[in-house]
Amino acid sequence: MVLAATCIAVLSVMALALARALQADTVYDRILGINMFGTKTAVLIALMGFLSERPDFLDIAIVYALINFIGMIAVLRFFEYTATSGR
Amino acid sequence: MILETISNILLIVGAFFALTGAYGLFKFPDFFTRVHAASVTDSIATILLFLGLILRTDFDLVAVKLVFVLVFVLLTSPTASHALAKSARHGGVATLAESNNKDNTDG
Amino acid sequence: MAELINLLLLGMLAVTALGVVFLKDLFAVVMLFGIYSFLSALIFVNLDAVDVAFTEAAVGAGISTVLMLGTLSLTGRQEKMSGHKTLLPLLVVVTTGAALIYGTLDMPPFGNPENPVHQHVALRYIQDSPQEIGLPNMVTSVLASYRGFDTLGETAVVFAAAIGVLSLLGLPKQDRAAIESGLESHLVLKVVAKIIIPLIILFALYVQFHGDYGPGGGFQAGVIAAAAIILYALVFGLPLATQVVQPGLLKALAALGVLLYAGTGVASFFLGGNFLDYNVLAADPVAGQHLGIILIELGVGITVFAAMLSIFYAFASKAERKNIQ
Amino acid sequence: MSVIVDYYNYWVVVFLMMAGFYTVIAANNLVKKIVGLNIFQTSVFILYISMGKVSGGSAPIVAEGITTYSNPLPHVLILTAIVVGVATTAVGLALVVRIKRAYGTVEENEFKDKDDLI
């Protein structure tokens, strides 16, 4: 029960982060929203594993956290390129 | 039984922190305070939620994996936020105080 | 509960897709695509497809997004407004969508265990594969053994993509030493990257060899290992990364992986079986299956690692060169 | 009512597919076309995975105490399809990079003046 409620809470956090990413003043706000979204997905995977009573698939959560991090770094890296050369 | 209760409390508190973070994403006035809201709550919520989940395991491989994910997130998430804030700073995003000053001098 | 989560995730997917359609800032579009990929992977987890979720997260949200970002850094980040024709595409799309909806009306209901999909071929995979192949992960059994030919094709596709990208963009030259040094000023990032890159490679090895028991396998492991080097290249700069893992070596590795896979199949010829029949690889069929699967997963892993990384190198080298000018 | 419960998943998936499809054919920017192509394909993946789901089933990895497993075959097919998708994406983006270098633009409507094609 608590697990399910936590799932819903995390999902709503994700929805809010998505809303932030969709309409943001600056590109950095978007990235911020997306980063929050990414970390919460990793949490949600773990929660869903417990909810479906098969928590041994946490490897996926690791991948999510990892890919989220790499995606963030890539965004920052390539955004620096366009920021300097695009203008 | 006790473990489960503690776990439930941890999960609820964690969810609460996660929600406040998301709320802060909209309510704070400038970018750097929003980063603050997002990243600090992110860390505490992740810690609490994962601790809550660890208490629900039989302390086997699953718990080890959970700890691994937790450590991983705790390493990467603040780093990403830090890098983001730093990039924003270099990219010329002004803090609230700065933009206020600017408004004053302009006016 | 699973249905509720499913519904919420589908809703978020729809919103994200609309965002992609309407936003003009391509940076946002690509980041939203990353989210789209994450969300669909969550749906896959929710619908019990853990292996697929694993791959989609690593590939869609990881590799594809990174490549798209690299492309954007070269092509600019604004889609120009256009008085483009929108009526005809809309018409085509509405027609296609209507045809699909028409098609859904006779579909077997969602999730019903009586559906034909669950009754015919799949039954054997579920009931017999743990004995015939000896692996708990049925997806790996089907992927590597029953439908190993598909997976050979998949490896060839990855190889073909690497060939295509190399012929289009070329590999970075190694002698351009250390002009560009990545996110130079981010000290914290460098320290953290140094800590986690070995962890990622360790994790990739775990995924490679644990794929028979849990979600994972050669493909996912290859992508994760490539991701580790990609992270290194992003943080410390491409020149350093190409010194660690050399582009020429990658080209050879990609070829070797395909050869290892196909070679395992040909080895079955000589041992008296059909192509890719692992039963004959060892005295005991189950042991043979296990050996065969380990070998071909290794082939897949090597090819995918090398192909993904050289594709990234090719894109990144173009981005770096542009940045210098 | 039961129609909705049975099919809502497919309908949303059709909507997603069409959003991607629309992006492919209507977008002016070549990178956006590729993004649309990816969304289109990813949505087809969801269609496949949806048909593999068994209500009350579990992930197709043998574990004690579990009797109903979801169908592993669509998972295998989609694993292959994902790989095919990323391969196409990589080649497509490489083409975009080269097009940008050769023509100086990646906007579809800007080609017609310079050349008879795209």
Next chain:
Amino acid sequence: MFEQHFLILPIVLPLMAAPLCILLGQRQLAWLLATLVSALSCVISVNLLYAALDQGVLSYAVGGWAAPWGIEVRMDAASAMVLSLVTAISTLVLIYAKASIEKEIDSSRHTLFYTAHLLCLTGLSGILSTGDAFNLFVFLEISSLATYTLVSLASDRRSLTAAFRYLVMGTIGATFILIGVGMLYMQTGTLNMLDLADRIAQSGPSRTLNTGLAFILVGVSVKLALFPLHMWLPPAYTHSPSAVSAFLASTATKVAVYVMVRFIFTIYGVEYVFHNMGMDLILLLLAIVAIFKCSFMAMAQSNVKTVLAYSSVAQIGYMILGISLASAAGLMAGLLHVFNHALMKGALFMAVGAVLYRTGSVDIKAFRGLGKKMPLTMAAFVIGGMSIVGVPLTAGFVSKWYLVTAALEQQHWLIAFLILLGSLLAVIYIFRVIEAAYLKKPDESAASKDIKEAPMLMLIPMWVLALGNIYFGLDTTLSVAAAESAAQWLTQSSMSVGGGQ
């Protein structure tokens, strides 16, 4: 000892040779390896063709797993015929390519060219051999990815946009096929083609199956450039390297036609596709529009490669027309035209490639006076052109003849007339080129004086195909027997299954 593995070798040999090319890294060696492997596959395929004509159908269980559970490689007369054709053309194109690509592709990319060619061959052989609907999709994508690479290898920048357009349309097509196969799987629970046919016959029509068929047909139509989904083809054939144009024009679309035949006749059955869904009328209309629209388009072009490309789309119309007649005779004529058209378009594109090699241009102006300067090349072009028109004693005549007969068999006088009219249009666009070559004076600039005959390595494969056009115009036993037996096999199995017996 490999006899029983012959079925899989045309796929596995090029697949293993492709990475070996990369490892060799030396373009002469890569060329040698690619040509040898391709020739070996060709020998094996012809062997298989005779075996299939003998025994009807050959089957091979990959991985030792029996059919609906594992993937089956399956060969009947239709697939063996197209497979022999594809491997033979691939061998000839590779011989031709050695000289041809010198001038058209940067020398550092030659190894990559051979690798991509081998991968493309792998994909095409896989499509032709597999008995599994999803496996077909995988091989389709291998060949497509390799094709995009091959097209973009040309140094002309327009090859990039052509390849991109091809990639977008091709991927949409492939995704449509994926959707269609998904719907088939959803209704039947199997992916094996024969098993699918059985279960579709048992379950009877349903809206999901109808939609699945529609999506598959649209997807395959993109791949085979059926009007109006042909927009990718003219730029792709025009701007790719000549060797690639010759290979693609004579194989890739043919394989797509084969896929369409497979889905219509083997999986769904004539009954379902033509009688229940009325697809024959739609296909017939599209085919006729394609023949006329694209013949007119071909007349208006000044680039000879574009002329040939539009002519290809028109000729594909004839193949689809044969299929849409929904009879054994029509299907046989369509398959025969697949075979013959490959011979003619191969010869024509090779001749044009040779002109490009010597003059550096494929504009119709560059052809002026070439009849004297490159007599052998232009003679091959004339033979190929005659065959396209359908002049008696050429292969083109044979397939047109069977097409007309098949149409008349069903009392379709109008269609027979339209087929003949279409041939007249072909006369016009082919004659424009021949006129320039033989009747116009060459321009007397210094550069054009040095033009001489194409090198041997280009002439030999070109003439093999040109002579093939004449040989199969005179001695029709092999080609007709193969097409006939293929058509009979396909329609029989589909009739019996379609009738639900």
